[in-house]
Amino acid sequence: MSGTTAAPVALALRGATVRRWSTALGRELRLLDDVALEVRAGEHWVVLGPNGAGKTTLMHLAAAMSQPSSGTVEVLGARLGAVDVRALRERIGFVDARLARSLRGHLTGLQTVMTGAFNTIIPQVRRLKPEHEERARALMALVSAEELADRRFEDCSQGERQRLLLARALMADPELLLLDEPAAGLDLPGREGLLGALATLARDRPALPTVTVTHHLEEIAPSTTHALLLRSGRILAAGPVADVLTSERVSDAFALAVDVRGRCGRWAAAVRHGADEG
Ligand SMILES: Nc1ncnc2c1ncn2[C@@H]1O[C@H](COP(=O)(O)OP(=O)(O)OP(=O)(O)O)[C@@H](O)[C@H]1O
Ligand SMILES: [Mg+2]
Numbered sequence: 001m002s003g004t005t006a007a008p009v010a011l012a013l014r015g016a017t018v019r020r021w022s023t024a025l026g027r028e029l030r031l032l033d034d035v036a037l038e039v040r041a042g043e044h045w046v047v048l049g050p051n052g053a054g055k056t057t058l059m060h061l062a063a064a065m066s067q068p069s070s071g072t073v074e075v076l077g078a079r080l081g082a083v084d085v086r087a088l089r090e091r092i093g094f095v096d097a098r099l100a101r102s103l104r105g106h107l108t109g110l111q112t113v114m115t116g117a118f119n120t121i122i123p124q125v126r127r128l129k130p131e132h133e134e135r136a137r138a139l140m141a142l143v144s145a146e147e148l149a150d151r152r153f154e155d156c157s158q159g160e161r162q163r164l165l166l167a168r169a170l171m172a173d174p175e176l177l178l179l180d181e182p183a184a185g186l187d188l189p190g191r192e193g194l195l196g197a198l199a200t201l202a203r204d205r206p207a208l209p210t211v212t213v214t215h216h217l218e219e220i221a222p223s224t225t226h227a228l229l230l231r232s233g234r235i236l237a238a239g240p241v242a243d244v245l246t247s248e249r250v251s252d253a254f255a256l257a258v259d260v261r262g263r264c265g266r267w268a269a270a271v272r273h274g275a276d277e278g
Contacts, residue, residue, distance in 0.1 A: 010176045010209040011039040015071030031057040033233040045211045049230035055213045059180045063094040093174030095165045105154025112153045116171030139167035143197045158185030179212040183219040222265025229253040
């Protein structure tokens with residue numbers, strides 16, 4: 001046998017389908033339908049698709065927060081359904097809105113970040129050591145959130161919370177980083193700061209695989225290597241970012257004619273106003 005050794009697989013979905021019963025519709029819905037995906041060490045994926053496409057559902061599988069109705073999901077070598085998910089979750093950094101809502105608002109920014117040490121909602125005071133606080137402060141500096149150390153989480157603005165959540169997700173030195181709309185609510189400097197933090201991370205931890213959901217192509221980090229387009233629970237396209245983020249494919253995913261431009265790792269989409277305009 002010849003060839004290079006492939007990087008280890010961090011996340012593998014095979015025929016992953018998530019079904020839910022809709023009482024309102026009186027029928028079963030497929031939130032995800034036969035999804036196959038492999039994310040390897042060193043890869044940085046972006047997941048795009050319209051509202052309701054199944055992006056968060058996919059992230060919840062990847063974060064070991066839920067299980068597929070059929071098919072298989074393997075996270076960091078462990079097959080969901082056959083392992084202790086609490087131990088597995090400690091190895092995953094995850095940022096999402098539902099998790100943000102479940103965190104205790106009265107905790108300070110620093111305490112919120114420290115809950116990430118063991119990926120819990122409440123700080124594990126007995127397990128925390130001085131090194132944890134040191135690490136939390138260093139990560140807050142990475143995401144420009146030093147001034148939030150003593151502010152209550154519930155008093156923080158949306159953008160400030162997003163920064164704390166990213167620092168929190170990095171606390172346990174995760175082996176897989178999952179970010180569901182990390183730039184939601186960030187202003188322009190905030191977004192660029194986040195992309196800068198992700199660039200630093202990609203440089204410092206080149207093997208750490210990441211999967212990021214976003215709605216805006218402008219929010220795609222230059223370190224992104226792969227893209228996945230989802231629509232109605234199905235994969236429309238998946239692969240190297242430049243192959244997937246074409247005007248045709250993105251227009252197809254969003255059912256809207258757009259021109260996609262990619263330059264130096266940054267992406268943008270603009271609505272197409274007639275074929276002969278120029
Ligand atoms: N428990 C449930 N029962 C029924 N439908 C559900 C359930 N959970 C989610 N859905 C539906 O599944 C679809 C996919 O939801 P999901 O949150 O994964 O979408 P999304 O791509 O993350 O969308 P958005 O961009 O708005 O965040 C949505 O239409 C949602 O209403
Ligand atoms: Mg979502």
